[in-house]
Amino acid sequence: MSATIAHGHEGAHGDAHAHSGSFLTTYVFSRDHKVIGIQFLISTLLWFVVGGLLALAVRWQLAWPWADMPIVGRMLFSAEGGQISPEFYTMLFTMHASVMIFFVIIPILAGAFGNFLIPLMIGAEDMAFPTLNMLSYWAMWPAFILMTASFFVEGGAASAGWTAYTPLASVHQAAPASGTGQTLWLLGLIFVGISSMMGSVNYMTTIIQMRAPGMTMFRLPLTIWAMFITAVLQAFALPVLTAALFMQVLDRVLGTGFFVPEGLMINNETAGAGGGQPLLWQHLFWFYSHPAVYIMILPAMGMVSDMIATFARKPIFGYKPMVYAIAGIAGLGFIVWGHHMFMSGMNPYLGMTFMLATMMIALPSAIKVFNWLGTIWGGKIELTTPMLFSLAFVSMFIIGGLSGIFMAATPVDLFIHDTYFIVGHIHYVLFGSSAFAIFGGIYYWYPKMFGRMMNETLGKIHFLLSFIFFNGTFFTMHILGAGGFPRRLADPYHYEAFKHMQPMNQFMTICALGMGAAQIIFAINFFGSLFFGKRVGRNPWRANSLEWQAPSPPGHGNFDFQPVVYRGPYEFNSPEVDEDYYPQTQPPPEKGGQEKQKEGEQH
Amino acid sequence: MPVEFGPDEFKTNERRTIVTRFWIFLFLLVPILGVGVFLWAPYAGVYLPQDVSTHGHKIDHLFTFILLLTGAVFIATEVVLVVFMWRYDRERNQDPVKFTHGSHNLEMVWTIIPAATLLFIAIYQMNAWAEVKIDRPDIPPTLKVTARQFEWRLQYPGPDGVLDTRDDIHTVNDLHIPVNEQILIHLESDDVLHSFFLPNLRIKQDAVPGSTIPVWFRATEIGAFDLVCAELCGWGHYKMKGRLTIESREDFENWLEQKRQEQEAVQ
Amino acid sequence: MATAGHAHSDSFQYQPALPIPNGKLCMWLFLSTEIMFFAALIGTYIVIRFGAPVWPFSHEVHLSEPIGAFNTFVLICSSVSVVLALEASRANRAGAAKGWIATTLALGVLFLGVKAYEYNAKFGHGIYPALPRSRMYEKPDLYFASAVRQRIQALRAEINAKGAENLTEQDQQRLQLLDEIAADPALGPDPTRASLTALALRIMPLGTAPGEEESHHAGLNDEHPWLKLPIVVPGGNMWASTYFTLTGFHALHVLGGLVVFALLLFMRLDAGKANFIENIGLYWHFVDIVWIFLFPLLYLF
Amino acid sequence: MSANASGETVVDPHAAEHGIGKYIAVFVALIVLTGASFFTYSSLWPFHDEPAVGRLFMMAVSCTKATLVMLFFMHLKWEANWKYVLTVPPAIMAIFIMLALVPDIGLRYRIASPKRRAFMAEPLDVASVEAGSHAADNGDQQHETGGEH
Numbered sequence A: 001m002s003a004t005i006a007h008g009h010e011g012a013h014g015d016a017h018a019h020s021g022s023f024l025t026t027y028v029f030s031r032d033h034k035v036i037g038i039q040f041l042i043s044t045l046l047w048f049v050v051g052g053l054l055a056l057a058v059r060w061q062l063a064w065p066w067a068d069m070p071i072v073g074r075m076l077f078s079a080e081g082g083q084i085s086p087e088f089y090t091m092l093f094t095m096h097a098s099v100m101i102f103f104v105i106i107p108i109l110a111g112a113f114g115n116f117l118i119p120l121m122i123g124a125e126d127m128a129f130p131t132l133n134m135l136s137y138w139a140m141w142p143a144f145i146l147m148t149a150s151f152f153v154e155g156g157a158a159s160a161g162w163t164a165y166t167p168l169a170s171v172h173q174a175a176p177a178s179g180t181g182q183t184l185w186l187l188g189l190i191f192v193g194i195s196s197m198m199g200s201v202n203y204m205t206t207i208i209q210m211r212a213p214g215m216t217m218f219r220l221p222l223t224i225w226a227m228f229i230t231a232v233l234q235a236f237a238l239p240v241l242t243a244a245l246f247m248q249v250l251d252r253v254l255g256t257g258f259f260v261p262e263g264l265m266i267n268n269e270t271a272g273a274g275g276g277q278p279l280l281w282q283h284l285f286w287f288y289s290h291p292a293v294y295i296m297i298l299p300a301m302g303m304v305s306d307m308i309a310t311f312a313r314k315p316i317f318g319y320k321p322m323v324y325a326i327a328g329i330a331g332l333g334f335i336v337w338g339h340h341m342f343m344s345g346m347n348p349y350l351g352m353t354f355m356l357a358t359m360m361i362a363l364p365s366a367i368k369v370f371n372w373l374g375t376i377w378g379g380k381i382e383l384t385t386p387m388l389f390s391l392a393f394v395s396m397f398i399i400g401g402l403s404g405i406f407m408a409a410t411p412v413d414l415f416i417h418d419t420y421f422i423v424g425h426i427h428y429v430l431f432g433s434s435a436f437a438i439f440g441g442i443y444y445w446y447p448k449m450f451g452r453m454m455n456e457t458l459g460k461i462h463f464l465l466s467f468i469f470f471n472g473t474f475f476t477m478h479i480l481g482a483g484g485f486p487r488r489l490a491d492p493y494h495y496e497a498f499k500h501m502q503p504m505n506q507f508m509t510i511c512a513l514g515m516g517a518a519q520i521i522f523a524i525n526f527f528g529s530l531f532f533g534k535r536v537g538r539n540p541w542r543a544n545s546l547e548w549q550a551p552s553p554p555g556h557g558n559f560d561f562q563p564v565v566y567r568g569p570y571e572f573n574s575p576e577v578d579e580d581y582y583p584q585t586q587p588p589p590e591k592g593g594q595e596k597q598k599e600g601e602q603h
Numbered sequence B: 001m002p003v004e005f006g007p008d009e010f011k012t013n014e015r016r017t018i019v020t021r022f023w024i025f026l027f028l029l030v031p032i033l034g035v036g037v038f039l040w041a042p043y044a045g046v047y048l049p050q051d052v053s054t055h056g057h058k059i060d061h062l063f064t065f066i067l068l069l070t071g072a073v074f075i076a077t078e079v080v081l082v083v084f085m086w087r088y089d090r091e092r093n094q095d096p097v098k099f100t101h102g103s104h105n106l107e108m109v110w111t112i113i114p115a116a117t118l119l120f121i122a123i124y125q126m127n128a129w130a131e132v133k134i135d136r137p138d139i140p141p142t143l144k145v146t147a148r149q150f151e152w153r154l155q156y157p158g159p160d161g162v163l164d165t166r167d168d169i170h171t172v173n174d175l176h177i178p179v180n181e182q183i184l185i186h187l188e189s190d191d192v193l194h195s196f197f198l199p200n201l202r203i204k205q206d207a208v209p210g211s212t213i214p215v216w217f218r219a220t221e222i223g224a225f226d227l228v229c230a231e232l233c234g235w236g237h238y239k240m241k242g243r244l245t246i247e248s249r250e251d252f253e254n255w256l257e258q259k260r261q262e263q264e265a266v267q
Numbered sequence C: 001m002a003t004a005g006h007a008h009s010d011s012f013q014y015q016p017a018l019p020i021p022n023g024k025l026c027m028w029l030f031l032s033t034e035i036m037f038f039a040a041l042i043g044t045y046i047v048i049r050f051g052a053p054v055w056p057f058s059h060e061v062h063l064s065e066p067i068g069a070f071n072t073f074v075l076i077c078s079s080v081s082v083v084l085a086l087e088a089s090r091a092n093r094a095g096a097a098k099g100w101i102a103t104t105l106a107l108g109v110l111f112l113g114v115k116a117y118e119y120n121a122k123f124g125h126g127i128y129p130a131l132p133r134s135r136m137y138e139k140p141d142l143y144f145a146s147a148v149r150q151r152i153q154a155l156r157a158e159i160n161a162k163g164a165e166n167l168t169e170q171d172q173q174r175l176q177l178l179d180e181i182a183a184d185p186a187l188g189p190d191p192t193r194a195s196l197t198a199l200a201l202r203i204m205p206l207g208t209a210p211g212e213e214e215s216h217h218a219g220l221n222d223e224h225p226w227l228k229l230p231i232v233v234p235g236g237n238m239w240a241s242t243y244f245t246l247t248g249f250h251a252l253h254v255l256g257g258l259v260v261f262a263l264l265l266f267m268r269l270d271a272g273k274a275n276f277i278e279n280i281g282l283y284w285h286f287v288d289i290v291w292i293f294l295f296p297l298l299y300l301f
Numbered sequence D: 001m002s003a004n005a006s007g008e009t010v011v012d013p014h015a016a017e018h019g020i021g022k023y024i025a026v027f028v029a030l031i032v033l034t035g036a037s038f039f040t041y042s043s044l045w046p047f048h049d050e051p052a053v054g055r056l057f058m059m060a061v062s063c064t065k066a067t068l069v070m071l072f073f074m075h076l077k078w079e080a081n082w083k084y085v086l087t088v089p090p091a092i093m094a095i096f097i098m099l100a101l102v103p104d105i106g107l108r109y110r111i112a113s114p115k116r117r118a119f120m121a122e123p124l125d126v127a128s129v130e131a132g133s134h135a136a137d138n139g140d141q142q143h144e145t146g147g148e149h
């Protein structure tokens, strides 16, 4: 570990001046943060398709259980007569969630945007440790291969839910896939963890040490603040998950008993000597995975703040409260993990404590929501595609967040725990919020990444369809949940009481298919614009933050001038200047020196 | 030389105004349809199912209370969002941009009011929680429920009234309880996690292998309802369902006696 | 260190918040994550250890405190030697630095050697977590008795497989011993709790609590190492789980450090390498600190 | 870039302050402290009946040792205030996660199910052996001893 770190450091220095390289070092094993960011972006979009198709299979089964899957079914499960078997269904949603969370949302936010934006936005030429950075990308591939390989091993992929609750996940006899599949899943996650860990220390070092002159902490764009605090969250939470994952691997491979109680009988077979505590896994898992949900939303919030300020042409409302809110969410995020365990048989007094903390975590979120509203108040809003996605983020996050309040209330959670209410909540915060912010972010920073604009019309159609079909798919889940419809059921209509909910599920599935189709438009736009998009200059959105002062796309070393920062990133429509924007690098008019700056830009 | 391209592209024109209105309308649909769905839900029969317990109404009340509260917040915030989008649209808004970095007073207001609200909910719900999970009745267990892949094993004390003796009465997936009586269940699991979910009694409790977890409630109406397993427990999770029959004391005892005789006949 | 930034006119200027090199900051951050990793493991150990109904005495699981203490000593020495290597390198005495690094490497290897010896001692007694069961039983129950019976039968079959005429003197004695053990009341038709306990104690006597007199008689397994009979170690499975996991992860960290020290031996450790040595030193001290906690927790608690 | 990479700043301003003598002193202190925690295991330790005392003592000793290592070997004694930023939060979080598990998992064996109890480890009942086979033994108890399956 330490060896790589040190090498990485030396490498940073040596590489900064190397302008040419072979194809392999420029595009594949590149140590340039921008290339790594784009690699992350494209890989995660690919994985998004994988996760999305798994979700569509889930939806298919929920709408027409045991019906033949058209075309694909015959190809994939001819043994079952083209149907999804209940074993396979459990694998589907487990892998859907694992791929979406660990291979899409986390790596796209931290990996793709974090990598691309951090050095550009703080005025650095690269990350502090480029080699480490490259390794953090390449650790994702073994992870993904391990995970997907598990579909092809005996017993199939992991099937204990993305939460991998023990002893279902840790005892071979418990589920067909608790053989090799679950072990591969665990190893895959360990690799993801290693990747995130390398990213996290790197981001923290870079943000602490490599800001351009004048870029004080309180002049950082909120995106950077969010990335920074996300990195801190990862640094503290992830090792705990890694330890827990290792313990589960040991339970499965070596027969230790951390999560297996004694006297376990499965299919009339004893399962190991045991002596451990099944709930210990849940504590350790959620100690990471609750902060992880904030790892999945904070960068999105940061990005949205930037976009909203830019397109409302107005300074962000309450910059410092926003920063404190991010920090508050992170801090509180560590003491609420028990809200996933209200019904788990946890000490009920502990449940009350966690409930109180969970209620309080809505506060910083409230501050953020109100400050976004405050930002668009009195502005001049331009409804570009990124802005539409950002406003949709706010709108959807309110729904997702408010549904969290129901679950935080322990007695209500008693009823809605493990029902579709939770599934609705998950997708409102993860898809409606995080993924929408990601789409917005892609439209917004695409010109910086590739020097070309994405097509606005296609973008708006993508937004329109995504927005409508997203709500169509997931809003109804709330009332399904209120009706007691349990999640993770391969065939909910096995229960008489849920039969009448099938038409709603069919409606949701049709919407989900529509949402998938909408993503095709996005894919066309994304890849087509690489070749046909309009070329852009440095600052197409007339934004203030540093990345827009660099060339599009930025060359090696990012800036062709020494960035010096004079103010915060959100000084839109400042009375000091005539323009409606005021770049961070532009010296104040009184002090003169504007010529010098202009010179710098014309390089 | 790269072309400078930016927001100017979308300068004023007729088409743009219409399109903008369209987006604003789309965002307005969110609160309208959102509220609509919840109003429609009870009629469609996808809403809180019939409650037959003594504590259930508290949970339902809390649900409704939080629904109204969050509903109000939801409508307010979404409407404010739409109104701002409408009012401060680039075309419509002729006033200069309000160049401000925020307001300390406003921040205080919108921190303290939600804080108070949330604290209120937190304290308000504690009693209901205590009633279901903390204030355990001081009575001997009515029956023992053992979850295993993929069935519910129920064990009633026999004539001696004590559990775990030879005269215990065993059934599978067939849970009978007397109405209007305090019931105390000892919940166990043989293999993996399961969850003992009685939607109509507003009861849910995971069964953890290795622990005995008490569950208590009091049913108020006679009838037959579902017993659902609500924690993923393997491929057969979906079919791990039981039947709950709430009946009068008399029927219950008859049933128990009948089961006992059936059991003896087998032995 | 802003000065360094100014030194390169063609390079970028930064405004670092902390007056330390990036590498050192990164190492400290990395150590924070390591702290959390071991905190999770130690936390697990603590709740399992104190939640357990019984925990084996160290002698029951062949844990030797003096050996553990010796290993503590070895690690402390290596911490000193690595800090001396840093001093030497800072003073630009490359040769001395390399000497100290080599010393550290040697001490680390010694530590791992002792660890391997300890592991081996436990494996030799059948103490390890294993599927479905190791040779350890949690209580003297019927499972235990039947396992003993099976083991005796297996041993008998093994000896008899040679054919009656090929049996040596030693084999005869062994068969005799096996017969004698098989006659134990616990292996008869109706074993009692007391007889089962007695058998367990006969195979492996109880360990002693700290401060008590060492028990004098050795068990069957000690007297006749070839027997390898199942043993009863109440709490043994969780003991083995936690012991091997905690020390194992610690040993892996030691190994990681050793690899870097080995690489350092191929470099010139002059002042230019001082920062690098400082960073690996920080890591090494951290590994030492982890052991400082593991030793009392695992050996003395 | 930063100083170390360029390899320019190498003169340690504190070199004089903490010479080898200091390290040797710390080394001796660590050895002595190790001896101290080892001492709780010897027969001279007075609190064998109260294991908690010994454990607390050992943890205090360990913390002292860790502090010594951090202050002197890891040079924290001579560092600027950033040392608090980088060490205090992890320390708090580490202690927090260990403590957080206690109220639930740590006390969990108290609600163990009868089935689990049947399999749970228990101290060997030496007294029953000494009492010989007169001890109350009957078929039922055998059954219990052996587990049900």
Ligand code: HEA
Pocket (backbone or CB within 6 Å): A163, A293, A294, A296, A297, A339, A340, A358, A359, A361, A362, A363, A365, A366, A367, A369, A397, A398, A399, A400, A401, A402, A404, A405, A407, A408, A409, A413, A416, A417, A418, A422, A425, A426, A429, A430, A434, B070, B073, B077, B113, B114, B117, B118
């Ligand atoms: C990005 C991801 C993300 C985010 C941001 C959140 C945010 C929140 N979550 Fe969510 N959660 C998940 C992802 C996320 N969650 C996932 C994936 C699961 C399921 C895991 C599984 O089991 O598979 C889950 C499950 C989950 C549970 C467990 C449910 C159960 O299994 O029974 C709970 C319970 O308390 C909960 C609560 C909350 C709360 C209170 C917030 C808060 O942070 C929300 C705060 C925001 C607001 C409240 C809205 C804005 C505020 C205002 C407009 C101000 C005014 C409001 C009031 C006065 C009320 N979540």
Ligand code: HEA
Pocket (backbone or CB within 6 Å): A048, A049, A051, A052, A053, A055, A056, A058, A059, A062, A093, A094, A096, A097, A100, A101, A104, A105, A161, A162, A163, A423, A426, A427, A430, A431, A435, A473, A487, A488, A489, A512, A513, A514, A515, A516, A517, A519, A520, A523
């Ligand atoms: C980041 C997180 C994320 C995202 C983005 C999604 C996206 C989606 N999810 Fe997922 N989901 C989770 C996280 C996520 N989910 C989690 C954590 C769970 C809990 C799992 C558990 O219980 O363990 C869950 C569970 C879950 C369930 C519940 C399963 C159950 O409990 O039985 C359902 C059911 O409807 C579902 C559906 C969907 C759908 C339809 C999408 C859609 O939005 C997907 C749309 C995207 C695409 C379709 C991809 C694009 C495709 C193309 C470009 C290819 C062309 C497409 C066509 C030809 C149509 N998800």
Ligand code: CUA
Pocket (backbone or CB within 6 Å): B147, B148, B149, B150, B193, B194, B195, B229, B230, B231, B232, B233, B234, B236, B237, B238, B240
């Ligand atoms: Cu049992 Cu799900």
Ligand SMILES: [Cu+2]
Pocket (backbone or CB within 6 Å): A289, A290, A293, A336, A337, A339, A340
């Ligand atoms: Cu959570």
